[in-house]
Amino acid sequence: MTASGPRVVSAALGAPSLVAALWLASSAPLPLGVEARAAANGAIRGRVELLRAPAPAGRRPTVASLGTPPARERPDRSRSVVYLETAPRGAFEQQEPGRARMDQRNETFMPHVLAITTGTTVEFPNSDRIYHNVFSLSKVARFDLGRYAVGRSKSIRFDRPGIVRVFCDIHSHMNAFILVFSHPFFAVTDAEGRYRIDNVPPGTYNVIAWHEGVAAGPRMATVADGVAAELDLAAP
Amino acid sequence: MRILTRRGPALVTLVAAWALGASQPAWAQGLPSEPIVVGGGWLTIGGDVSATFSCAETAAEGACAGDAGFFNYTDYEHSALRMLRVDVSAAVRATDRISVLGEVRSENGGRPQPYALFVRVKPWAGRDFDVQAGRVPPTFGAFARRTYAADNLLIGYPLAYQYLTSLRADSLPASADELLRMRGRGWLSSFSVGNTTPANGLPLVSAFRWDTGVQLHAANDRLDGAMSITTGTLSNPLVGDDNAGRQLAGRLVVRAGAGLLIGLSGARGPFLARAATRTAGLEAESGEDTQTAWGADVEYSRDYYLVRVEAIVSDWRLPAVAAPAIERPLRARSASIEGRYKIRPGLYAAARLDHLGFSEITGSARRDTWDAPVTRVEVGGGYSLQRNLVMKLSFQHNTRAGGRLTRLDFGAAQLVFWF
Numbered sequence A: 001m002t003a004s005g006p007r008v009v010s011a012a013l014g015a016p017s018l019v020a021a022l023w024l025a026s027s028a029p030l031p032l033g034v035e036a037r038a039a040a041n042g043a044i045r046g047r048v049e050l051l052r053a054p055a056p057a058g059r060r061p062t063v064a065s066l067g068t069p070p071a072r073e074r075p076d077r078s079r080s081v082v083y084l085e086t087a088p089r090g091a092f093e094q095q096e097p098g099r100a101r102m103d104q105r106n107e108t109f110m111p112h113v114l115a116i117t118t119g120t121t122v123e124f125p126n127s128d129r130i131y132h133n134v135f136s137l138s139k140v141a142r143f144d145l146g147r148y149a150v151g152r153s154k155s156i157r158f159d160r161p162g163i164v165r166v167f168c169d170i171h172s173h174m175n176a177f178i179l180v181f182s183h184p185f186f187a188v189t190d191a192e193g194r195y196r197i198d199n200v201p202p203g204t205y206n207v208i209a210w211h212e213g214v215a216a217g218p219r220m221a222t223v224a225d226g227v228a229a230e231l232d233l234a235a236p
Numbered sequence B: 001m002r003i004l005t006r007r008g009p010a011l012v013t014l015v016a017a018w019a020l021g022a023s024q025p026a027w028a029q030g031l032p033s034e035p036i037v038v039g040g041g042w043l044t045i046g047g048d049v050s051a052t053f054s055c056a057e058t059a060a061e062g063a064c065a066g067d068a069g070f071f072n073y074t075d076y077e078h079s080a081l082r083m084l085r086v087d088v089s090a091a092v093r094a095t096d097r098i099s100v101l102g103e104v105r106s107e108n109g110g111r112p113q114p115y116a117l118f119v120r121v122k123p124w125a126g127r128d129f130d131v132q133a134g135r136v137p138p139t140f141g142a143f144a145r146r147t148y149a150a151d152n153l154l155i156g157y158p159l160a161y162q163y164l165t166s167l168r169a170d171s172l173p174a175s176a177d178e179l180l181r182m183r184g185r186g187w188l189s190s191f192s193v194g195n196t197t198p199a200n201g202l203p204l205v206s207a208f209r210w211d212t213g214v215q216l217h218a219a220n221d222r223l224d225g226a227m228s229i230t231t232g233t234l235s236n237p238l239v240g241d242d243n244a245g246r247q248l249a250g251r252l253v254v255r256a257g258a259g260l261l262i263g264l265s266g267a268r269g270p271f272l273a274r275a276a277t278r279t280a281g282l283e284a285e286s287g288e289d290t291q292t293a294w295g296a297d298v299e300y301s302r303d304y305y306l307v308r309v310e311a312i313v314s315d316w317r318l319p320a321v322a323a324p325a326i327e328r329p330l331r332a333r334s335a336s337i338e339g340r341y342k343i344r345p346g347l348y349a350a351a352r353l354d355h356l357g358f359s360e361i362t363g364s365a366r367r368d369t370w371d372a373p374v375t376r377v378e379v380g381g382g383y384s385l386q387r388n389l390v391m392k393l394s395f396q397h398n399t400r401a402g403g404r405l406t407r408l409d410f411g412a413a414q415l416v417f418w419f
Helices: B002-019 B026-030 B176-181 B274-279
Strands: A007-011 A023-027 A042-050 A081-084 A099-101 A103-105 A108-110 A113-117 A120-125 A132-137 A142-148 A153-158 A162-168 A175-181 A186-188 A194-200 A203-211 A214-223 A228-230 A233-235 B036-038 B043-057 B083-093 B098-107 B113-121 B129-136 B211-219 B223-230 B247-257 B260-270 B290-302 B305-316 B330-344 B347-358 B360-362 B367-369 B374-386 B389-400 B407-418
Touching (some): A042 A214, A103 A120, A113 A120, A113 A186, A142 B290, A203 A233
Parallel strands (some): A099 A120
Antiparallel strands (some): A132 A162, A162 A175, B098 B113, B113 B129, B330 B347, B360 B367
């Protein structure tokens, strides 16, 4: 998507439901503080504190199984995604279509949270010795990749922004999130909850922290020329 | 069942509205989407709720009749096609190697009944070997552990796991003539030896009760095997013993290739209650009161296809009481093939072809199969309103070579929610 004139994106990712929210491009004034002049981009960085410990991912009680199901890796549910609620000018300039990867290993999607821009193709390799069947019924990307075995990979391109919940049709405990943004101003937190959004033009922005389907904020951050603004956030 | 019957048209209307393209209902978005985990994984609670309604096509009983032919009854009172079923299961992890698993089930608003309750012990952490003791999942067959509505491709059940033959565990026919008189009357059969009160008969393998005993399970990358010793039998699982006998059952599954599973099962045990065999003058441990069954099953899946085939042969031995004597064993053979194809995300079509046949016996006046053979075709499909909320529709055609009704067709709808 190419920007012509002042445009912003309104990110409505705050809904706590699993239904993906859309980023709607519309004509609107520049975000507060964004001026039409050449300036060195800065960054927004900080840490996301989880107010509650992430609930462990449970497997349905295997009452009908003849024995203990195979051990699996616990998905890392501590990661959050931090993003700008309104994107600055240039957010929609044509970008090279990206590629990303969400592995299926030990009956777990890895990573558990993936954040990408629109146009990105995500590979779903099967690294287990058993079948998997990736699918999503999300409005922004409804797909079913069918059953495929170890060593094979299937992919899908995400062209619409929003939240995509990904599941395995065979293993009901496997689930993951893919957040599809129409701009590049987002970051996934690291194991300590730290994040950094780079190349942010100077200005004042509303910043949102999203964690496991729930968005918190927004909090305001001001980026000065070539400077990284510090902003700590809390996720519910 | 009565409640559901009265509310049936409303349920059908509701289901039809969804079928016409309504997307996720708002209330459904507030339902749990994952099992409830308490205490950092110490306790996990899951659930499976299904509401099923069906209408039979009969000239005599008008529109939307019930199952007058008792093709889908699981006992004298309950039809699998008119059922509100609520399952709540729980797993308590006592230690890394010991868990307690249980499940309670309520049908048509009735008092919750314990369906499963057993302890699972994993003696060696590094080995895929388990011991389960209590009211354990069925060892025999492929479908027996897939009876949850969320795991069943269609709404009805395979005949071998649901259809009631005329045989009973607490009474037995004195002669071949008496058994032939009960052909096609498995929902309410009665014999002169043992308990003479009319009651429902037995399926080949009961999918609606679990047996009590000890089960061993071991697996590796290619093989998966289980053995069990239990109080009841395939057709008559029990909690309390009624004949001092034990059933031995085993199952072996070979992972023959990507998506290909081949299973073999066997079971043998005394199925007649001691009170009935004593009336018949049978000595204990005579071997004339056993059910012996063999099963073979194959599953193949790839991309958007899934195909399952299962065959079961069950032999029952009854003591001879009077002439004309019943030829032994009484054999039942079942074969079913079912398949599913995913048409698009969240939407699939499925079908099952199923036949149940019986061996012949000779009565005073005729030679005939000891029960009436049944053939069933069911076609339908499912649509996921959300990942764990599925609506199914199916059409079922039944034919039977004997009994009160020899043909009955159903249209059925089912709403399934699980977490």
